[in-house]
Amino acid sequence: MESILYIFLPCKKVYPIGVTYLADFIHRRKPDVRQRILDLSLFPDAQRSSAIRDAATEFKPDLVCFSWRDIQIFSPHEGDSSLEHAFNFYFASNPLKRIVASFAGLQQLYRYYSHIRAALSYPWLIAKEFPKAQIMIGGGAFTAFADQLIQKLPEGTVGILGEGEDAILKVIEGQSLENERYILREGKTIRKGQQGSPALLDALTVDLPYLTSIFPQYQEYLGESIGVQSKRGCPYDCAFCLYPYIEGKRVRYRPPSMVVKDISQHYHQWGARRFWFTDAQFITGKEAYPQCTEILERILAEKLEIEWSGYIRTSLITPELAKLMVRSGVGDLEVAITSGSQVVLNNLHMGFKLERLYDGCRYLAEAGFKGKVILNYSLNSPKETEESLLQSVESYKVVASILGEERVFPLMFFLGIQPNTDLEQRLLEEGYLSAGYNPLMLTPTSIKKLLYNPAPLNSFIAKACLRAWERKEGSRDPRKWTGSLSQTPKESGPYADKSLIRGIEGNSGRDALLSLEEILRSRKSIVNRQSSVGAEPSKI
Ligand code: B12
Ligand code: SF4
Numbered sequence: 001m002e003s004i005l006y007i008f009l010p011c012k013k014v015y016p017i018g019v020t021y022l023a024d025f026i027h028r029r030k031p032d033v034r035q036r037i038l039d040l041s042l043f044p045d046a047q048r049s050s051a052i053r054d055a056a057t058e059f060k061p062d063l064v065c066f067s068w069r070d071i072q073i074f075s076p077h078e079g080d081s082s083l084e085h086a087f088n089f090y091f092a093s094n095p096l097k098r099i100v101a102s103f104a105g106l107q108q109l110y111r112y113y114s115h116i117r118a119a120l121s122y123p124w125l126i127a128k129e130f131p132k133a134q135i136m137i138g139g140g141a142f143t144a145f146a147d148q149l150i151q152k153l154p155e156g157t158v159g160i161l162g163e164g165e166d167a168i169l170k171v172i173e174g175q176s177l178e179n180e181r182y183i184l185r186e187g188k189t190i191r192k193g194q195q196g197s198p199a200l201l202d203a204l205t206v207d208l209p210y211l212t213s214i215f216p217q218y219q220e221y222l223g224e225s226i227g228v229q230s231k232r233g234c235p236y237d238c239a240f241c242l243y244p245y246i247e248g249k250r251v252r253y254r255p256p257s258m259v260v261k262d263i264s265q266h267y268h269q270w271g272a273r274r275f276w277f278t279d280a281q282f283i284t285g286k287e288a289y290p291q292c293t294e295i296l297e298r299i300l301a302e303k304l305e306i307e308w309s310g311y312i313r314t315s316l317i318t319p320e321l322a323k324l325m326v327r328s329g330v331g332d333l334e335v336a337i338t339s340g341s342q343v344v345l346n347n348l349h350m351g352f353k354l355e356r357l358y359d360g361c362r363y364l365a366e367a368g369f370k371g372k373v374i375l376n377y378s379l380n381s382p383k384e385t386e387e388s389l390l391q392s393v394e395s396y397k398v399v400a401s402i403l404g405e406e407r408v409f410p411l412m413f414f415l416g417i418q419p420n421t422d423l424e425q426r427l428l429e430e431g432y433l434s435a436g437y438n439p440l441m442l443t444p445t446s447i448k449k450l451l452y453n454p455a456p457l458n459s460f461i462a463k464a465c466l467r468a469w470e471r472k473e474g475s476r477d478p479r480k481w482t483g484s485l486s487q488t489p490k491e492s493g494p495y496a497d498k499s500l501i502r503g504i505e506g507n508s509g510r511d512a513l514l515s516l517e518e519i520l521r522s523r524k525s526i527v528n529r530q531s532s533v534g535a536e537p538s539k540i
Pocket of ligand 1: 011012013014015016017018019022052064065066067068069070072136137138139140141144159160162163164165167168225226227229236242243246247276277278279280370
């Protein structure tokens, strides 16, 4: 095979790092193979088919590689309006609100299905109009839903779960894919492969001038946050998380010099100033300290004045790392505290102690951290009680007291049940989910299940959230903000996930937590009063 066309399927605009790495990898091994990257997100819906048709006609690819990053539209967090509609639909006491929410929900469902249908239509277009081209498909969304999606793709499409470098190389060379995580449909039969030893990342680095030449749309990303991967794999076991399934549990590191070379090239050649470490986890454990430290030291040594972010285990931040993080330009952070109850955290196998998370925040504060922290809470996780909910409220107050209330933005991020996770497995065993359910099939009942918020605590939580979301202009809590929300920039700044900004701007998560506290405390006092009526005075 002599030519590859990569097609990044449409999603909310985000730098298509996966296909850039794939193209770069192939170029280093097969410099004669012609390559081109087409990012469909940058075209309006109506022009996407013709963009593919034009590119394929002109480029004449032997291999077309579709990269499917996102499917999810019912995000389980309050940065996304679909959660608000869903809560209004299921829990609002005002019937009018329920009706309005049901229309909004229907519209969102329509968009969700149209999005999937459209994305599937592009491989079909290639299969029909360019039948000689081999089709491959991969990416985060494909990996998450491979079993369902492969059924809907043209026969012969080679699906790859997880990383795709070696698999594409093998297809070009006509080698067997037996040692790759492939999925293939032949009629009604599905064939799958198991990855042998995953690729080492010691030679992975981007040749930016080459990339620029094959990705003419790169200009759309000047000024945007650029993804950089420093390692693959996550050794933890968090019950809801799909990342170890996608990347594997074994951590593979890229040499810090190569990671920083990527950053430096984008900095000098594209003028990029904002970067996101796309690692499942930037600090995967103590073993990662040398690599993380060296990366940050090199950023400093090369005088790269950047803002960076990524998923970071705050519990693993040491005083030294905190100083380096701040000096090397760490921006806003998203911290998945999940719960303020150690029992709930342990049950989810989160593998960290709350005290260590607070320590990490303390070290950041001492190092002069000036960014925002989005504190993600997955309320109503398994083992949640009224008491543990109150502990979550307390944990927010602790973090806010360490970093400053004006920097800490709690966000309600309900557990979304994803296929191939421990949580899904447990819920199947408990009968909460039925075997053979289709995670892509959204109905009012399935959405309610997949946005994990079960009875009996669901109604208090929903009430608190709805109360907070109704106060659109942000916190009206009598306790004043010590910082000024009006200073929140319109643009999201270094933070890469713009959808979460909605939650920050309103700081509705804080309101939701405080409302929840109010609801639970008033319930408690009613229960106490009721029990005290019949109780002996000595027991009061
Ligand atoms: C970093 C990250 C983010 C960052 C991105 C920052 C940035 N500037 O890039 C932030 C926090 C912003 C983010 C946001 C979201 N993300 Co996100 N994100 C990730 C994460 C952790 C890594 C993605 C990544 O860049 N990896 C590094 C690159 C090199 O890998 P890659 O792109 O996956 O490509 C490799 C393989 O997939 C494969 N591959 C890719 N394409 C192809 C094509 C072919 C033919 C082949 C063979 C192979 C192949 O090979 C590539 C190289 O090895 C993944 C989880 C994970 N561990 O993968 C989730 C993930 C991709 N995100 C996901 C989602 C849903 C989202 C959101 C939509 C969440 C939300 N509801 O708000 C948003 C919006 C994203 C957007 N479009 O704007 C889902 C997608 C699955 C799904 N359910 O649809 C994932 C898988 C997480 C999950 N839930 O399990 N995300
Ligand atoms: S939540 Fe983070 S630490 Fe836990 S398994 Fe997923 S990537 Fe790893």
